[in-house]
Amino acid sequence: MINFLKVSFFSLLMVGGFWGFSNFGIPQIKPAPPPVEEKLDLGAMTMDQFIALGGKIYNGKGTCTLCHNAMGRAPMLDKIGTVAPERMKDARYKGTAKSVEEYLHESLVKPSAFVVSGFGKSGTNDTESPMPDVTGGGIGLNEAELAAVIAYLQDSGGAEVTVAIPAMEAPGAEAPAAAEAAPLKTPEEVIAKFTCGACHKIAGQEGALGPDLTKIGKTKNKEYLRQALLDPEAVIAKGFTGGMMPPTYGEQMKAKELEMLVNYLAGLK
């Protein structure tokens, strides 16, 4: 027993020695607190964070990459900073923008101000753009989000970022999460939320990337429609290419919403 105590005492003494040296033998450096977290409070946001937010909206809520992707449905925007000034000088330009920032803003809210050759709505001879106004309808970006997207496009498109961070409350990156809690009540809301109108002609919107759905109930039954929503690639309508419609609606929509939408679509005759 005496040995045990001796050994314990010795060990504690050694631990104490190391502890003492670490606490008093060397200078104590207090590590810096972690950098301030990316907040949705725009007032406290740096430009980098604002640009990152724009990127998030561009890839997420804004649904921009549905079309602005490598599949060639819409022009790529990686050089928008350099081509925008040329476009503003183009004879076909109908807008009023004077700077890259204004041009980007304009093309987001009035997409038809300039239509890149070959990307117009079919039959309009490139005078009308298939792109929806991102502030309205299903996408519904607010001014702050719009500014963030413009900042992101300027940053990634090789232009100088000129957008000022708006001094207003946060864009609703959190909002959709809250809205998901309760199922939507009307089919119109479902269509708006999942931005069907960005691609389809439906509920007063004039999307032209996918089939016209205004009279879809005439030719298709509920089973077909349900399948088309859950697994868009199963049957591709004549005249359209596959791989455009997101295959993720089955996971995003609530059962009630899905059935409501199917019933609504089947009723369009």
Place this chain on the structure above:
Amino acid sequence: MTQKRRIPRLLQMVLIILGVYFSFILLFDVVLGQLIPKSLLTMYMLFVVAGVVMVFTFTEEGAQELVGPIKALVEDPSKKTVRNVVFVIVPLLAGYYTYSSMMPSFEAPMELRTIHPAPPTKFKAYGKSFNLATLENPYRKFQKEDPAKFSELVKAGGDVYIQNCQYCHGDKLDGKGPYASGLNPTPLNFQDVGTIAQLQESFLFWRIATGGPGLPAEAAPWISSMPVWQDFLTEDEIWKVILFLYDYTGRAPRSWAHE
């Protein structure tokens, strides 16, 4: 063997320890003219003492001889006077030491500087952000591809240096410029093997472009008089002056690619 030894082993040990202690002071403070910091000397001596004690005690006889006089001092009735003297002096010494180390002094608190502060992964300068992990000197490639152009760039960097940097960092890059004596801590000595030779060029770019105010908050307080050079120099000029720093000192930036 042990009979012949004139100096008792305990005294031997004490003399050796004191000898090492004073040789350190003699060597650094007098011979080399660069004093040995007290904090370092304390730790050095701790290990010297440990080593000496180990050598003196690893044999049974050695340990006995060492402990013997101490035991005798405590137990031997004939050493009463010495014992009393020692038992008075030792607590007094301990008390004096405690007193002197606790007594407040007028000296400013010690400063802690880390020679190479940890850089951020990304930093902003010239209105854009730079990623330190991938940032490279755009002119470094000319060292091999076009030596003539490279030496021109180095020369241009030298001009930038003489016009801006040498006032503090010195015309020999040794940190002894005309203004250096007014600064505390003194400007960096680029000739020292522990400075730029340990770093990648991107690190230098960060320090030059953002200066003292760009330093991280850790290990504060930062005291660096380095100006924020992005306000005075162009990006190109900074890269050129970095070329010059390495070229003049004959050092190479830290890199991981083997040639």
Place this chain on the structure above:
Amino acid sequence: MFMLPAFTPVANASEAAAPAAAAPAAAEAAAPAAAAEAAPAAAAVVYPPAPKLTEADYPTIKGVNARVAVWLVAQLHLWFGAFVVAVPMFVFIIESIGMMTRDERYDNMAYEFIKVSITAYSLTAILGGLLSFSLVLFYPDLFKYLALIFKESMFAYALLFFAESAVLYIYYYGWHWLQGGNKKWVHLTFGLLLNAVGVLLMFLANAWTTFMMSPAAVDAAGVFNGNTWEAIHNFLWNPINIHRVVANVAYGGSIVGAYAAFKFLSARNNEERAHYDWVGYNANFIAIAALLPLPFAGYYLTAEMYAYSQQMGITLMGGVFAWIFIIQAVLIGALFLSANYYLWCGMGRSEGAYRYNPRIKYIAIVLVAAFLVWFTPHTLVLTNSELKSLGGPYHAYLGVFGIMPAKNTAVNFLLTFTFMSFMFYRRANKVATVSWATTGNAAQIALFTVGLINIVILGVYYGYFTNTVYKVAASIPQVLTTLIIIIVSTVIDTFMYKGAKDVAPLHWGRMSTRSQYALFLLAVSFTWLMGLMGYVRSGIRQHWHVSNIFRDASPDAYTPGLGYAANIVSIGTIIFMAMVIFVFWLSTISGKHVVAKGYWKEQA
């Protein structure tokens, strides 16, 4: 075309009553089906990015600091894990030695080692379970994210634990059953299997840890690309694997050494003393043998960290953690000095060793000198008057010792001279009888001299007069030189002392009490050191769960200071030592039999 049979009839049958329940089932079923049968390009499962958390996402339990709890449990798990991974390694080796030499003492010692560690296995598993519980409890989102990426390997890990336990139990309980002839070979095979499974388990756990430091197979947002092997085989995986295997052996040796030391101190008779002296000597030998390559494994790991990210490297060596390496230097100094001291004391086991005693002081001088160089910090702590006197924070002479080449040179000296201590010990009691003994000695002296000169030249020339690429590269030939000295010297020695005659009888058990405390110091320093290094390995991620990908948003996201870390490590060490004592105590009571006379009723 794949309409799901499960859902079509339901939809047909219930027109009015909307099949609310069927739709999610269909949706769920449709997704994997689509993934499986669609074109290969689109086959990949879509993984979510790393979540962005807020403080509210971290559950709290009143009165429990989540980080300290996870920290302590993880560290304790690691200490025990290291111990139980290491013990079978040298038990296997000792058992093989026993088989080769047909010396039963080795077999008994191997059995004793596995016996003292057997309870540690269940403690390891319990602590591991506690660790995953704490993680799920306190860091649910992190655990979920990691589980998403490592689900297969986590499952495999759990299954491997069964294999580990099964093999271990056969190995331990079958020890006396599988004896002699072919049975011994079977037993040895189980030992090998045990090691293989143990190391595999550790490698898997290492992958999760290193993924958090140097994530792979994920993009900048943390979206996993589905390639599990890429995630496992991330940048720092192998460096950590190597470092941990080597360190575990050294650590296991030191713990077993402490066990032997304690048994030695409390031994009641001379046989017991002799036995545990011998066991302690072997444990110390294991610890030293693994300690020799350990600094190189450490440097390799650090170099890889620098290569992975300059920021991580500088944070480690120059930023907040710069001072940790001064503490580390003190601890490693304690390790080397106590290991050497034990060897020197061990020379007292025989009268023949006295002739080597006078040389010990030179070894001590070199060890201390090398150690002082190693200890010298890059940034000196200076008072203002010292600062003024020096004219700046740079010391013209001591600054030279502050950087890596000096330290590499110093550490190679440290290792070479520790090996020399061991050589002295080995030959202390012997006189070579071969005819070429003088030549052999001369060759060894030449080898040491040339090797040391080479180390100095490499360190000084390449360290200070060339650029950094060579500076780092020069450490490799230095290491090779040291290794060559050790290996060649051992080979020469083996042949030279074949059939050597003993000078005087070797008295196992004639060992001072002081030397046993050196073994304790070894174990305590090692435990504390591991705790400290665990803190820094984890700390360099700073405020990230997964470096630069998954942010730690908990209130404890800040990096703790060194003093605080030292408190936690000290507490952890004390808990660990208490548990280890419990484990050792258990191993002693299992052999005790009390005859309780008159307690049991007499059987007719």
